[in-house]
Amino acid sequence: MAAFFSKFFPYFTKHWDDMGELLLDHLQIAFTVLGISLIVSAGLSILIYRSEFLSTAVLGLFGAIYSIPSLALFSVLVPLLGLGKPSAVFALVLYLQYILIRNILAGFHAISPAVLEAGAGMGLSPAQLFLRIRLPLALPIIIGGMRIAIVAAIGMTVIAATINAGGLGMLLFEGLRTHYPVKIVWGTLLCAGITWIANSLMYEIEKYCLKKANGELPAKEVIKSIYGKKVA
Amino acid sequence: MTMDLNQKKNDVPVLKFQRVAKRFPNAQINAVNDVSFSVNRGDFITILGRSGSGKTTLLKMVNRIHEMTAGDIFFEGENIKNLNLQDYRRRVGYVIQQIGLFPHMTVAENIATVPSVLKWEKTRIDTRVDVLLTLVGLDPAEYRNRYPGKLSGGQQQRVGLARAMAAEPDLMLMDEPFGALDAITRQTLQDELVKIQQKLNTTILFVTHDIQEAFKLGDRVIIMDEGEIQQYATPINILFEPANDFVSQLVSAEDAVQKLKVLRAGAIASDLGFQTKSGDLRIDKDVYLDKVLARFFETRAEYFVVTGKDGQPIGQISWEQFKNFAQFRKDGVDSKKEAV
Ligand SMILES: Nc1ncnc2c1ncn2[C@@H]1O[C@H](COP(=O)(O)OP(=O)(O)OP(=O)(O)O)[C@@H](O)[C@H]1O
Ligand SMILES: [Mg+2]
Numbered sequence: 001m002a003a004f005f006s007k008f009f010p011y012f013t014k015h016w017d018d019m020g021e022l023l024l025d026h027l028q029i030a031f032t033v034l035g036i037s038l039i040v041s042a043g044l045s046i047l048i049y050r051s052e053f054l055s056t057a058v059l060g061l062f063g064a065i066y067s068i069p070s071l072a073l074f075s076v077l078v079p080l081l082g083l084g085k086p087s088a089v090f091a092l093v094l095y096l097q098y099i100l101i102r103n104i105l106a107g108f109h110a111i112s113p114a115v116l117e118a119g120a121g122m123g124l125s126p127a128q129l130f131l132r133i134r135l136p137l138a139l140p141i142i143i144g145g146m147r148i149a150i151v152a153a154i155g156m157t158v159i160a161a162t163i164n165a166g167g168l169g170m171l172l173f174e175g176l177r178t179h180y181p182v183k184i185v186w187g188t189l190l191c192a193g194i195t196w197i198a199n200s201l202m203y204e205i206e207k208y209c210l211k212k213a214n215g216e217l218p219a220k221e222v223i224k225s226i227y228g229k230k231v232a
Numbered sequence: 233m234t235m236d237l238n239q240k241k242n243d244v245p246v247l248k249f250q251r252v253a254k255r256f257p258n259a260q261i262n263a264v265n266d267v268s269f270s271v272n273r274g275d276f277i278t279i280l281g282r283s284g285s286g287k288t289t290l291l292k293m294v295n296r297i298h299e300m301t302a303g304d305i306f307f308e309g310e311n312i313k314n315l316n317l318q319d320y321r322r323r324v325g326y327v328i329q330q331i332g333l334f335p336h337m338t339v340a341e342n343i344a345t346v347p348s349v350l351k352w353e354k355t356r357i358d359t360r361v362d363v364l365l366t367l368v369g370l371d372p373a374e375y376r377n378r379y380p381g382k383l384s385g386g387q388q389q390r391v392g393l394a395r396a397m398a399a400e401p402d403l404m405l406m407d408e409p410f411g412a413l414d415a416i417t418r419q420t421l422q423d424e425l426v427k428i429q430q431k432l433n434t435t436i437l438f439v440t441h442d443i444q445e446a447f448k449l450g451d452r453v454i455i456m457d458e459g460e461i462q463q464y465a466t467p468i469n470i471l472f473e474p475a476n477d478f479v480s481q482l483v484s485a486e487d488a489v490q491k492l493k494v495l496r497a498g499a500i501a502s503d504l505g506f507q508t509k510s511g512d513l514r515i516d517k518d519v520y521l522d523k524v525l526a527r528f529f530e531t532r533a534e535y536f537v538v539t540g541k542d543g544q545p546i547g548q549i550s551w552e553q554f555k556n557f558a559q560f561r562k563d564g565v566d567s568k569k570e571a572v
Contacts, residue, residue, distance in 0.1 A: 118332030123321030136336050215379025219338045
């Protein structure tokens with residue numbers, strides 16, 4: 001134990017630049033995955049939104065993929081896309097579809113039909129209805145999905161190191177292979193740290209959007225009247 | 233030129249149904265069947281009928297939430313199928329039963345919805361919002377920046393009404409707007425709606441399944457059953473000349489006292505026939521007959537002079553005549569006067 005602690009901090013002072021690189025690499029993979037996933041899931045959601053049959057079918061398919069262990073999925077993809085980042089990103093995008101599509105659909109379906117009928121009946125165009133009514137009301141649930149997706153992406157990126165995709169998993173697995181607990185602990189700590197930060201950040205955004213959707217934020221006019229006077 | 237245009241606008245019915253029918257996909261029968269009627273500018277029309285009689289379907293065909301499957305609807309003389317859907321809907325105020333306020337927008341933002349898509353100037357919108365809030369009995373300073381979640385049911389209903397009136401629509405569609413309210417709030421809002429309607433001369437199509445409400449509010453009442461119009465007439469006409477068994481059964485359930493509550497002085501006034509004196513007691517044509525009865529008892533007057541919109545005498549009600557009427561003998565009524 002004492003041996004562990006005598007190496008723990010010196011390891012950091014010696015290797016902080018390598019660790020930083022792995023950390024950035026990790027974040028880069030996770031956010032690339034998230035970005036691509038968002039675009040794909042938004043597109044798919046638009047295609048299937050109106051059809052209950054398609055919604056069930058597509059969610060069922062991605063639900064099944066989501067239940068495949070990541071290691072297994074990586075191994076299937078390596079022969080097709082090779083070792084490294086492309087396979088990892090592809091697999092993770094597949095995984096996140098379930099979480100994201102499920103929440104996007106849930107977000108839009110949770111909007112009261114009366115609210116939509118009122119909006120359409122008053123003559124809002126489909127685009128106005130989407131931007132002014134649908135999106136702000138669906139956003140809290142969508143952001144909630146993004147929060148879970150980010151956490152999942154950061155976690156699964158660790159596993160992606162097994163197919164040489166880079167990131168903090170490299171540190172962790174190297175530690176495992178070489179029986180070097182200090183590396184394992186640093187890898188775990190950094191990973192948990194960014195997960196925690198990402199989760200907390202998204203949680204705040206989610207809370208803000210929820211308050212906005214429920215009409216619990218102070219009205220813009222009120223904010224203006226408070227700050228407007230101070231500035232003037 | 234403008235005169236001509238206005239003249240034309242007044243002659244053409246605001247709304248005209250021509251053999252309109254609606255069959256929902258997979259339905260065996262028409263929800264609305266072969267309906268024809270027209271509505272003139274400034275009319276307050278109520279649509280009365282049992283649950284499932286097709287009232288909502290009829291109303292929603294007007295703003296094309298439901299598409300008719302046969303017939304034509306004309307808005308100010310134009311076939312609504314030829315109008316740009318969004319532009320048209322912005323000219324038709326819509327109050328739905330479930331209110332449907334936007335929960336993420338303040339009261340002011342809700343009310344400003346149509347004016348803002350019509351790109352009104354901000355100052356004009358702000359003024360309009362305050363005018364409307366005052367009109368529906370909410371203090372602008374207090375309610376402008378509230379969110380719908382922090383309003384009572386009655387207040388939400390008022391905001392819904394203000395929102396529908398925001399861009400000065402030519403026609404208002406209201407689907408059981410007061411359905412979910414307690415009796416007292418409901419009555420207050422009914423009275424306010426009548427006042428607003430008379431002040432602005434708005435044309436209103438108002439769905440209800442409450443016979444009292446239909447007769448109290450409507451200048452004319454459309455009685456619907458099984459997707460068809462059973463009768464379209466003034467309240468007094470429906471009460472005294474029901475068109476068929478269905479209507480007579482519907483109205484016979486109303487006792488004499490109830491009838492006094494839904495008919496107005498103007499409906500039973502007879503010709504003046506004499507020069508009014510300064511001592512004559514006057515009564516507005518829109519006062520309900522139960523109030524008229526109360527005033528006969530209060531004042532022990534022999535007759536009242538009935539006055540119109542501008543306070544001009546337009547007829548009289550004598551106690552003798554009122555007594556006859558209150559016993560609901562049909563000969564107590566001059567049926568030509570009912571349309572006042
Ligand atoms: N979207 C729909 N799809 C299929 N059938 C419908 C639809 N909306 C209404 N109907 C049917 O059309 C008929 C008329 O319904 P409508 O809603 O117009 O009745 P209503 O008079 O408004 O009744 P209520 O007083 O209960 O609101 C009913 O038989 C109803 O089941
Ligand atoms: Mg209805």
